[in-house]
Amino acid sequence: MKFWSKVITIAWKDALSEMRTKETISAVLVFTLLVIVIFNFAFGANQEVMTVVAPGILWTTFVFAGVLSLNRAFIPEKEQGCLEGLMACPVNREVIYTGKVMSNLFFMLIVESIALPIFAFLFNLPVLSPQIIVIAVVTTIGFVTVGTLFSALAVNTKAREMVLPILFLPIVIPILIGAVKASELTLAGQSWNDLALWLQIIVAFNVIFLVVSLLIFDSVIAE
Amino acid sequence: MKRNALLMLSFILMVAALYLIFIYVPTESKMGVVQRIFYLMVPMGWIAMLAFIVTATGSILYLTKKSDKWDALAHSSCEVGVVFTTLALVTGSIWAKPVWGVWWDWGTPRLTSTLILWFIYLAYFLARNLATEEYRGATFAAVVAIIGLADIPIIILATTLWQGLHPPPLIFQEGGLDPKMRFTVLMSVIAFTVLYIVLLRFRISLRQSEAELGTLKELDE
Numbered sequence: 001m002k003f004w005s006k007v008i009t010i011a012w013k014d015a016l017s018e019m020r021t022k023e024t025i026s027a028v029l030v031f032t033l034l035v036i037v038i039f040n041f042a043f044g045a046n047q048e049v050m051t052v053v054a055p056g057i058l059w060t061t062f063v064f065a066g067v068l069s070l071n072r073a074f075i076p077e078k079e080q081g082c083l084e085g086l087m088a089c090p091v092n093r094e095v096i097y098t099g100k101v102m103s104n105l106f107f108m109l110i111v112e113s114i115a116l117p118i119f120a121f122l123f124n125l126p127v128l129s130p131q132i133i134v135i136a137v138v139t140t141i142g143f144v145t146v147g148t149l150f151s152a153l154a155v156n157t158k159a160r161e162m163v164l165p166i167l168f169l170p171i172v173i174p175i176l177i178g179a180v181k182a183s184e185l186t187l188a189g190q191s192w193n194d195l196a197l198w199l200q201i202i203v204a205f206n207v208i209f210l211v212v213s214l215l216i217f218d219s220v221i222a223e
Numbered sequence: 224m225k226r227n228a229l230l231m232l233s234f235i236l237m238v239a240a241l242y243l244i245f246i247y248v249p250t251e252s253k254m255g256v257v258q259r260i261f262y263l264m265v266p267m268g269w270i271a272m273l274a275f276i277v278t279a280t281g282s283i284l285y286l287t288k289k290s291d292k293w294d295a296l297a298h299s300s301c302e303v304g305v306v307f308t309t310l311a312l313v314t315g316s317i318w319a320k321p322v323w324g325v326w327w328d329w330g331t332p333r334l335t336s337t338l339i340l341w342f343i344y345l346a347y348f349l350a351r352n353l354a355t356e357e358y359r360g361a362t363f364a365a366v367v368a369i370i371g372l373a374d375i376p377i378i379i380l381a382t383t384l385w386q387g388l389h390p391p392p393l394i395f396q397e398g399g400l401d402p403k404m405r406f407t408v409l410m411s412v413i414a415f416t417v418l419y420i421v422l423l424r425f426r427i428s429l430r431q432s433e434a435e436l437g438t439l440k441e442l443d444e
Contacts, residue, residue: 146370153363157353166349167367170342171374174381181385197384205377212373219286219362 003098006091010099015106017076025107028069032115035061036122050123055183058119058127059176062136063143065111067165070147073104074155083155087221097148097217104144104151112136131186131195138199139179142206146171149213152220178202226424233421236414243407251404260318262408266415267311271337272375274304274419275344279372282365291434294361297368298351299426303419305344311337332383339378343371 018024039057043049077083086096116136120127147168154163182198244262251258281297284290315334316326329335350367354360400408 149366149370153350153366156355156359157350157363158355159353163349163353166342167346170339170346171370173339174374174377177381177385201377201381201384208373208377209370212370216286216366216369220366222362 003095006095007098007102010086010091010096011102011106014100014103018103018107024069024072025110028065028107028111029114031068032061032065032111033118035064036115036119040122047124051125051187054123054125054127055180055187057123058183059139059179061115061119062108062112062140063169063172063176065115066108066140066143066147067168069107069111070104070144070151070168071154071161071164073100073148073151075160078155083221093218093221094214096221097152097214100148100152101144104148105141108140108144109137112140125187127183127187129186131192132183135179135182135186135195135199135202138202138206139175142175142202142209143172145206145209145213149209149217149220152217156220175202175205178205226421229417229421229424233414233417236410236417240407240411240414243410248403248407249401254322257318257321260314262411264311264314264318265408266412267307267314268333268337269412270415270419271304271308271311271340273416274300274307275340275368275375276372277423278304278347279368282368285361285365286369291361294365295427295430296423297365298361299423299430301344301347301364301368302426303422305341305348307415307419308337308341308344312341330386332379332386335382336375336378339382340371340375343367343374347371 036057039053039061043053043057074083077086089096116127116132119125147164150164150167150171154160154167157163178198178201182195182202185194185198240262244259248259248262250256277300278297281293281300285293285297312334315337319328319331319334320326327334347364347367351360351364354363
């Protein structure tokens with residue numbers, strides 16, 4: 001129980017600073033909408049084509065938004081010298097990692113919960129189904145589990161913002177495949193049973209990377 | 224002395240493998256002579272995988288034991304591995320062109336997952352080279368290798384299922400492979416594995432020399 005109260009304190013710190021500045025969420029949200037608009041022009045506004053490419057557009061958009069938002073997870077901390085403060089906290093590294101995962105997950109889910117209805121509205125597609133929401137939540141958990149680890153790594157490199165996507169994208173390809181396939185099946189009107197396989201892969205990914213990240217996060221931020 | 228013996232062994236095995244590939248093994252009936260590339264591509268793909276497993280194992284040991292020799296193993300194996308991964312992709316494409324009529328087929332899980340593996344290899348070097356301090360680079364690279372290793376089974380599973388295929392059986396279980404072909408591919412795998420070990424040892428000793436040179440330069444200053 002003690003573990004979670006510490007985790008929530010760290011996540012709350014991020015949420016509070018975000019609520020006061022609204023920097024990350026607003027920028028990521030605008031970016032997300034722009035990507036959706038650009039894809040609309042890239043593929044033409046034909047409804048038939050859209051039904052086919054929609055899952056791809058949706059997930060490409062969320063992956064790019066994820067990179068943008070995860071990049072902000074540690075850079076402000078580093079710039080303001082807050083990372084040293086976090087390190088000096090009398091808590092385990094696992095607590096810092098989990099707290100960061102929680103706050104990143106929170107930000108990403110807020111962006112997605114606004115972007116999804118807009119996506120449904122602009123493309124006239126039923127993406128607001130319970131299936132898509134479940135897929136979005138589990139996939140986002142996967143993104144932030146790996147992303148938080150790499151974000152902490154990228155902040156200590158020379159090229160910061162450029163490093164994260166190159167590390168992050170190849171690793172998340174399997175859950176991206178899972179999310180796109182599961183969304184495709186949902187839009188094609190398939191039942192939960194048909195999605196189960198892909199959801200299992202995504203959940204397996206999440207569990208594996210949560211454990212591995214918790215084990216090695218310490219070496220990433222150790223001074 | 225020992226290294227030269229290994230080098231000689233590698234040379235003999237490689238010549239033997241080339242003999243088997245180009246003279247001994249019968250030409251495949253459907254694909255013709257192009258199919259002989261199979262005996263080079265399979266071992267390269269195998270080394271791509273083996274080198275990455277060695278890299279990740281070295282990385283785990285480096286993070287737990289903090290001894291530079293493990294980082295030397297991981298780093299060297301990764302450099303050798305990226306060469307073989309590139310070669311596997313190139314030979315795979317050369318084979319695909321006459322057989323399927325395209326250089327690249329996204330529907331081939333092995334090809335796709337090798338490409339993703341190649342990107343993870345690149346991420347390893349990037350994390351190492353762009354770190355603000357050298358000792359951090361080694362740690363960061365190790366983290367990428369460990370995450371990459373954990374990812375490989377899921378990548379293979381996802382790319383395979385993506386095509387709606389069941390995971391294909393291993394080559395050695397395929398009933399259709401002629402005994403002569405099986406022998407050739409096996410010999411080729413052995414020859415390439417020995418070559419990998421030779422290259423790995425060369426690279427590790429080169430790295431040691433680099434480190435020694437670095438120390439001497441510092442003393443000089």
